[in-house]
Amino acid sequence: MTSAKWIEHFGLMRAPFGKDVADADLWVPSSRKRVVERLVEACHERGHVLLTGEPGIGKTCVLRALRHRLPEAGFRLTYCHNATLGRRDFYRQLCGALGLAPSATAAAVFHAIAEHVRELETTRVHPVFLLDEAHLLNQQVLEHLHILSNYAWDSAPLLSLVLVGLPELDERLRLRTNRSLYSRIHSRLHLGDAGPEDTAEYVAHRVAIAGAAQDLFDGDALAILHEASAGRLRDIDRIATEALRRAARRKLKRVDRKTLSASFDADELD
Numbered sequence: 657m658t659s660a661k662w663i664e665h666f667g668l669m670r671a672p673f674g675k676d677v678a679d680a681d682l683w684v685p686s687s688r689k690r691v692v693e694r695l696v697e698a699c700h701e702r703g704h705v706l707l708t709g710e711p712g713i714g715k716t717c718v719l720r721a722l723r724h725r726l727p728e729a730g731f732r733l734t735y736c737h738n739a740t741l742g743r744r745d746f747y748r749q750l751c752g753a754l755g756l757a758p759s760a761t762a763a764a765v766f767h768a769i770a771e772h773v774r775e776l777e778t779t780r781v782h783p784v785f786l787l788d789e790a791h792l793l794n795q796q797v798l799e800h801l802h803i804l805s806n807y808a809w810d811s812a813p814l815l816s817l818v819l820v821g822l823p824e825l826d827e828r829l830r831l832r833t834n835r836s837l838y839s840r841i842h843s844r845l846h847l848g849d850a851g852p853e854d855t856a857e858y859v860a861h862r863v864a865i866a867g868a869a870q871d872l873f874d875g876d877a878l879a880i881l882h883e884a885s886a887g888r889l890r891d892i893d894r895i896a897t898e899a900l901r902r903a904a905r906r907k908l909k910r911v912d913r914k915t916l917s918a919s920f921d922a923d924e925l926d
Contacts, residue, residue: 850887
């Protein structure tokens with residue numbers, strides 16, 4: 657059965673666990689809403705944030721929720737995800753994201769960014785730099801980031817840094833060589849493991865916005881799905897999608913325990 661047919665089988669408008677979800681339709685579990693609130697508060701307070709969590713736990717969803725919550729009129733969000741670059745190329749990437757023409761030297765690039773940040777301040781627009789996969793940042797970049805967070809002898813917080821990465825990012829920042837940057841990060845947030853209720857809430861939300869008229873997973877299937885995925889969204893998406901395909905091939909209208917259990921390995925065929 658083709659992808660279009662399994663979607664049609666359940667009366668859905670689209671695949672429920674794809675990545676093409678609008679910010680307004682994003683799911684933030686009840687247990688994560690406080691984290692989003694803290695991020696929003698930190699940006700309004702012009703502070704810096706450290707956000708850590710295991711792979712697939714929902715860090716990107718939280719960032720997108722932050723983007724949706726911050727008013728466009730007062731904030732300029734810049735998202736950088738290529739964290740493996742050297743210092744000059746990192747700042748050149750940042751220039752590109754800001755719409756600036758990158759210069760040849762690291763000093764010139766940094767100067768262009770600093771001037772741009774000052775210009776935004778005069779228009780009452782607060783820049784927020786979201787640095788994803790920050791645990792992969794080059795050490796030279798980490799050592800230099802504290803300069804971005806230090807204007808006018810540390811008296812003018814002209815921008816907010818949001819460093820996002822795996823738990824080892826916190827360990828790196830605690831090293832003596834990074835203490836200057838770490839001391840300036842007052843909001844240190846960690847996304848812990850999701851609970852069974854989070855998985856059930858996530859699945860219900862995704863199938864609902866895809867157009868499902870009823871629950872597509874029974875209780876036992878949801879329990880197994882949470883155990884198999886450990887509540888990590890990418891794993892939930894993969895396993896749940898395979899389970900729906902299998903259920904459609906078997907002419908089932910709901911995913912049961914047996915169908916879900918057979919969906920752990922996407923390469924396994926009926």
